[in-house]
Amino acid sequence: MGKINTRIVKINGINPEKELIEEGAKFIRAGKLVAFPTETVYGLGANGLDEAAVEEIFIAKGRPQDNPLILHVSSLEEVKPLVKEISKEAEILMKEFWPGPLTLLFKKSTLVPMIITAGLDTVAIRMPNHPIAIELIKSSGVPIAAPSANTSGKPSPTSAEHVIEDLYGKIHMIMDGGTTGVGLESTVLDLTVETPIILRPGGITLEDLKEILPDVELDAAMIKDDNKLVPKSPGQKYRHYAPKADMFVFVGQVEDIVKAIKERAGQLIEEGKTVGIMATDETEHEYERGVIMSVGSRKNLGTIGQNLFNVIRRFDERKVDIILAEGVESFHIGTAIMNRLKKASGGKIIKV
Ligand code: TXA
Ligand code: MG
Numbered sequence: 001m002g003k004i005n006t007r008i009v010k011i012n013g014i015n016p017e018k019e020l021i022e023e024g025a026k027f028i029r030a031g032k033l034v035a036f037p038t039e040t041v042y043g044l045g046a047n048g049l050d051e052a053a054v055e056e057i058f059i060a061k062g063r064p065q066d067n068p069l070i071l072h073v074s075s076l077e078e079v080k081p082l083v084k085e086i087s088k089e090a091e092i093l094m095k096e097f098w099p100g101p102l103t104l105l106f107k108k109s110t111l112v113p114m115i116i117t118a119g120l121d122t123v124a125i126r127m128p129n130h131p132i133a134i135e136l137i138k139s140s141g142v143p144i145a146a147p148s149a150n151t152s153g154k155p156s157p158t159s160a161e162h163v164i165e166d167l168y169g170k171i172h173m174i175m176d177g178g179t180t181g182v183g184l185e186s187t188v189l190d191l192t193v194e195t196p197i198i199l200r201p202g203g204i205t206l207e208d209l210k211e212i213l214p215d216v217e218l219d220a221a222m223i224k225d226d227n228k229l230v231p232k233s234p235g236q237k238y239r240h241y242a243p244k245a246d247m248f249v250f251v252g253q254v255e256d257i258v259k260a261i262k263e264r265a266g267q268l269i270e271e272g273k274t275v276g277i278m279a280t281d282e283t284e285h286e287y288e289r290g291v292i293m294s295v296g297s298r299k300n301l302g303t304i305g306q307n308l309f310n311v312i313r314r315f316d317e318r319k320v321d322i323i324l325a326e327g328v329e330s331f332h333i334g335t336a337i338m339n340r341l342k343k344a345s346g347g348k349i350i351k352v
Pocket of ligand 1: 038120122124128147236
C-alpha cells in the first residue's frame with residue numbers, strides 16, 4: 001500500500017458531474033495522477049506536457065522507461081500542435097473512427113516531451129469515445145498521457161475495482177464510471193511508414209481499416225505463434241495481461257478444443273492441481289471438473305473482449321495453478337482477443 005490518500009468517486013458515465021470532472025482536472029493540472037474510464041480500458045492519466053507528472057505514471061505502474069505512452073485528445077484541433085504533419089490518410093481515419101479505439105502514430109512535434117515517446121520520433125495519439133475521458137481532457141486543457149491503469153504486466157483494468165486492486169494508495173484519484181465497453185486496449189496503427197501497419201490489434205479491426213487503407217498489414221508478431229518474431233511496438237515485447245497461473249490456450253474446432261481441455265484438466269486434477277477452465281457460453285455446460293468460468297459468447301465475440309481481463313483476474317483470485325483457455329477464431333475482434341490470450345499465456349498455444 002502506498003502513502004497517498006486516493007480519492008475514489010463514483011461518476012456518471014453518460015452525464016459526468018461537472019464538479020467531479022473539475023476536481024480531476026485540478027489534479028491533472030497540478031501534476032498528479034487520475035485514473036478514468038475510456039471505452040476500451042481504464043487509463044492512468046497525467047498532464048502529457050508535464051515531464052515530471054508523466055514520470056509519476058512510470059513509477060506508479062512500475063512501467064519500463066522504454067515503453068512510450070499514448071496522448072489523449074478531446075478534439076481534432078488538439079492534434080495539430082503535437083505533430084509535424086497530418087497526412088491525408090490520418091485525416092480520413094480520424095474522421096471515420098474518432099472518437100474511438102484507434103490510436104494513430106504521427107511524427108512528433110517538439111512540444112511532446114521525450115519521456116512520452118521513450119525517445120522515438122513518433123507520438124501515439126487517440127480520442128477516446130467516453131464522456132468522462134473527453135470531459136476530463138477538455139477541463140484539464142492539456143493532452144492527457146494515459147497508459148492502461150494497471151500495474152505493469154497485469155491485465156488491463158476494465159472496472160474501477162481493478163484499478164483499486166493495482167493502484168490504491170499510489171495515485172490521487174480514481175473516477176469510477178462503471179465497467180468499460182470494448183474491454184481490450186485500442187488498435188495502434190503506424191502511418192508513418194511506407195506500408196501502414198497495425199502494431200497492436202484492438203477494437204478497430206484489420207477488416208475495418210482495410211476498407212480505407214487496402215494495403216494495411218498486421219504486425220506478424222501479433223498473431224503468429226513464432227516467439228522469435230520481434231514486435232515493432234516497444235510495449236508489445238513484454239509479457240502482458242499475465243495471470244499468476246500458468247496458462248494454455250487451445251485452438252481448433254470447438255468440439256476438439258472442449259475434448260482436449262477436458263482430458264488435460266482431468267490429468268492435472270489427478271496430479272492435485274487446481275485447474276481453471278476459461279470456457280464460453282456455448283461450451284461451459286460441457287465441463288464437469290475444475291473452476292469453470294465463461295468468458296462470453298462465441299456468437300458475439302465482443303462479449304469475450306469485454307470480459308476477458310476480468311475473468312483472468314478472477315482466476316487469480318481463485319488461486320488456480322493452471323488456466324486452460326478456449327481460443328477463438330482470429331478474425332475481426334477475435335484477432336485482438338487471440339493476441340491478448342497469446343500474451344497472457346506467454347505463447348503457450350496448443351493446436352488440437
Ligand atoms: O485503449 C488504450 O489504448 C488504453 C486507453 C487508456 O486509452 N491505453 C493503453 O495504453 O493501452 P498503454 O500504454 O497500456 O499501451 C500503449 C501501447 C504500448 O504498446 C506502446 O508501446 C504503444 O502503444 N506505443 C505508444 N507510443 C508508441 C510509438 N510512438 N511507437 C510505437 N508504439 C507506441
Ligand atoms: Mg497497458
